[in-house]
Amino acid sequence: MTNLTKQSTPIYSLLADDADLYEIVKMFVDEMPKRIDQLMSEFIAKNWGELERTAHQLRGAAGSYGFGEVTPVAGKLEQAVQAKLPEEEIYQSLVELIDTCQRMTLQSRNTEAD
Numbered sequence: 001m002t003n004l005t006k007q008s009t010p011i012y013s014l015l016a017d018d019a020d021l022y023e024i025v026k027m028f029v030d031e032m033p034k035r036i037d038q039l040m041s042e043f044i045a046k047n048w049g050e051l052e053r054t055a056h057q058l059r060g061a062a063g064s065y066g067f068g069e070v071t072p073v074a075g076k077l078e079q080a081v082q083a084k085l086p087e088e089e090i091y092q093s094l095v096e097l098i099d100t101c102q103r104m105t106l107q108s109r110n111t112e113a114d
Contacts, residue, residue, distance in 0.1 A: 010105045013066035021066075025106060028065045032101050039077075043094055051090075052081040055097065062101075073100045 013029075015021045035058060042051040055078040062070035077093040 009103065011067055011069050011100065011103045012105060014068065015066035016106055022106070025065050028061065028067075029104055029106055032104060036098050036101055039094060039098065043091065046087075048081050048084075051094075052078055055081065058097070058101075067104055070097075070100050070104065073097045 013025050015025050035054070039051065039054055039058075042048075042054060055074050059071050059074035059078060062068070062074060073093075073096055077090070077097050080090045080093040
């Protein structure tokens with residue numbers, strides 16, 4: 001199976017610089033390891049309905065928290081499960097989503113060089 005730690009370029013929330021939204025975006029990022037564990041558990045258990053639902057929820061939530069780059073990747077996993085693609089293809093979509101989620105950061109684009 002594929003390596004789950006492919007991390008590369010950070011993904012920034014478009015809302016990271018908004019003082020009023022910072023705490024809820026932080027909570028979303030802080031909860032991501034738990035969401036990743038949930039996705040993995042659902043895949044391992046072959047609980048396709050829950051995996052599809054979790055991917056769907058993540059697709060919507062990521063965009064709402066300013067992480068638009070996550071939305072199409074979560075949608076790809078959701079569609080793979082809906083289409084009942086082979087398990088290996090679903091797994092590849094899952095790995096891509098996990099990699100993308102692990103790249104999310106609260107750091108502002110403007111403070112990256114600091």
